[in-house]
Structures are given as C-alpha cells and as structure tokens.
Amino acid sequence: MLNNKIQRITVKKNERALLLRNGDFDRVLQSGTHWLFAGLDTLRVETFALEQPAFTNGLADYLMAQEPTVVAANFVQVNLSEREVGLRSENGVLVEILPPGTRRLYWKGLVDVAVQVVNLQNGAELPSDLVARLTQTQLRQRAVTGLNGVLQVQVPEGQCALLTLDGKVERLLTAGAYAFWKYGRTLAVELVDLRLQTVEVSGQDIMTRDKVSLRLNLSATYRITNVLQAFAQLQKPADYLYRELQFALRAAVGTRTLDELLE
Incomplete structure (x- = not known):
C-alpha cells in the first residue's frame, strides 16, 4: 500500500508489475524504477516473476476484453474455440496441451511462449512428428501437461490394433506409435496378436455314447489373418474359438463309443 507521497518503486529485470489505483487497473510497470504519486488515491503494486509466464491474476479477463493494446504489448494471448486445441511451447520446447475453449495470458519478456493452434475438425490423428514429441515425455526434464486429452497408442511388432471411433471401426493400426485427439470423440483401441497362438x-468331463465318462484336454493353434472381418462378425474371436472347440470336442466324443474312440 502506498501513501499520498511520491513513492519510488523498483521492478526487477525478471519482473513485471501491475499498478492498481483504488483497486482498478491503471497500467503495467516495466522493469526499472518508477516514481508514483498517489494523491488522494490508494495505490497497490503487484509484481510477477517472468520465470512463471502464466498470468493467473483475476484481471486477465478484464484485460483481454477492455485493454487490447496493453495485452498486445505485454502478453501472449490464447483464445481457443471449442473446436481448437493449443500446443504451448516455452523457448521452443513443448510444455502443455491446451484444451478447447482455453482463454489465457502469458507474460512476454523472458520466456519465449508460443502457441500453435490445431483445428480438431481436420481429423483425430496427430501428425507423426508431434507423436514423437509426446512419446518421449518421460525423458524430458519437464513433462508435457494436458496429455489427458490425447489417446496414445503403441502397437508392438507382431500385433495390430483395432481403432474404434464413436462406436464404429475406423481403421487398423499396424506396428508403430500413434496418437489421437480425444476431445469431442469417443475412442477405443484393442490390440490384436497376429502371431500363431495356442488355445x-x-x-472337459464328457460321456461317450456307451456311457463311459472321460476327462479330456484339447490343444489347438490358430492365427488371425483377417482382423477386420473377424471383429466385424465376432466381439471376442478368441472366446468364440474356445467355445467352438469345446462344442466340437463334446460332439466328437459324445456320438462315439469308447471302442470307436480307441480305434
């Protein structure tokens, strides 16, 4: 709080400050020394460290609506529609994915903040270069935030993945890394093993035609060769195969006598 005398305020080189007069925004104070005269007004100065560029002050909406010149001179403004997401970088490094409808301000001056706007209507799949930046987040000194809006898929060698979009099969994913925007969509992925498998x-307790009780085991190998056809006709192909083998075993044993089975 400043009294009615002339006051000297120093804003450090890594800071910016807001001058409030009687509680209302007056102006932004740049780094340097400022002489302020309060008169009969009540002055308050709020300082902000530029190392943290996000401007979370309650005046953000007011500044965006009523002070466009101030915003253009001092802030990077983000104003996303419901059909857009933002890729926010600091000093060239991706740090955050901004969801649709985001409205924010970031201080200029120390951290180089840039926001790339992505139109969600251009498709659900992220480009391969962006996927590569997202899949290595654990190796970064600073993790990317906002990944809850992205479905990341890693398909191992020897497998494929069935991608479902809004309840409909969209496509088959081969081995590799993929990512998809989840905003405004319902996405699901099911991995399918293309290698030779055993069931x-x-x-199985089965009685022969001549009433002899047997306990039997059956082993079979299979490979899915047409994934789209298999999953279009069956929800769980492996479960279906198990039941069919079970029924076939019972039919083969139950219609024969023990002697016929031993021949």
Whole structure:
C-alpha cells in the first residue's frame, strides 16, 4: 500500500508489475524504477516473476476484453474455440496441451511462449512428428501437461490394433506409435496378436455314447489373418474359438463309443 507521497518503486529485470489505483487497473510497470504519486488515491503494486509466464491474476479477463493494446504489448494471448486445441511451447520446447475453449495470458519478456493452434475438425490423428514429441515425455526434464486429452497408442511388432471411433471401426493400426485427439470423440483401441497362438480346452468331463465318462484336454493353434472381418462378425474371436472347440470336442466324443474312440 502506498501513501499520498511520491513513492519510488523498483521492478526487477525478471519482473513485471501491475499498478492498481483504488483497486482498478491503471497500467503495467516495466522493469526499472518508477516514481508514483498517489494523491488522494490508494495505490497497490503487484509484481510477477517472468520465470512463471502464466498470468493467473483475476484481471486477465478484464484485460483481454477492455485493454487490447496493453495485452498486445505485454502478453501472449490464447483464445481457443471449442473446436481448437493449443500446443504451448516455452523457448521452443513443448510444455502443455491446451484444451478447447482455453482463454489465457502469458507474460512476454523472458520466456519465449508460443502457441500453435490445431483445428480438431481436420481429423483425430496427430501428425507423426508431434507423436514423437509426446512419446518421449518421460525423458524430458519437464513433462508435457494436458496429455489427458490425447489417446496414445503403441502397437508392438507382431500385433495390430483395432481403432474404434464413436462406436464404429475406423481403421487398423499396424506396428508403430500413434496418437489421437480425444476431445469431442469417443475412442477405443484393442490390440490384436497376429502371431500363431495356442488355445487350451482343459478338464472337459464328457460321456461317450456307451456311457463311459472321460476327462479330456484339447490343444489347438490358430492365427488371425483377417482382423477386420473377424471383429466385424465376432466381439471376442478368441472366446468364440474356445467355445467352438469345446462344442466340437463334446460332439466328437459324445456320438462315439469308447471302442470307436480307441480305434
């Protein structure tokens, strides 16, 4: 709080300050020394460290609506629509994914803040160069925030993935890394093993035609060759195969006598 005398205020080189007169915004104070005369007014100065560029002050909406010149001179402004997301970088490094509808201000002057706007109507899939930047976040000194709006998919060698968009099969993903925007969409991915697999039907108690009780096990190998066709017709192809083998085993044993089975 400043009294009615002339006061000297120093704003450091890594700071900016807001001058409030009687509680209302007056102006932005740049780094340097400022002489302020209060008169009959009540002055207050709020300082901000530029190392943290996000401007979270309650005056943000007022400044964006009523002080466009001040905003243009001092801030990077973000104003995303409901169909846009933002890729926010600091000094050339991706640090945050901004969701649709974001309205924010970031101080200029120390940290180089840039926001790339992405139109969600251009498709759900992220470009490969952006996917590579997202999949290595654990190796960064600073993690990317806002990843809850992105579905990341890693398909191993020997497998594929069935991508479902809004309840409909969209496409088949081969081995590799993918990412998709989840905003405004319902996405699901199911991994499918394309290698030779084994299914075991164990402990089946079956009675032969001549009433002899047997406990049998059956082992079979299979490989899915047409994933789209298999999942278009069956929700769980592996479960279906297990049941079909179980029924076939019972039919083969139950219609024969023990002697016929031993021949």
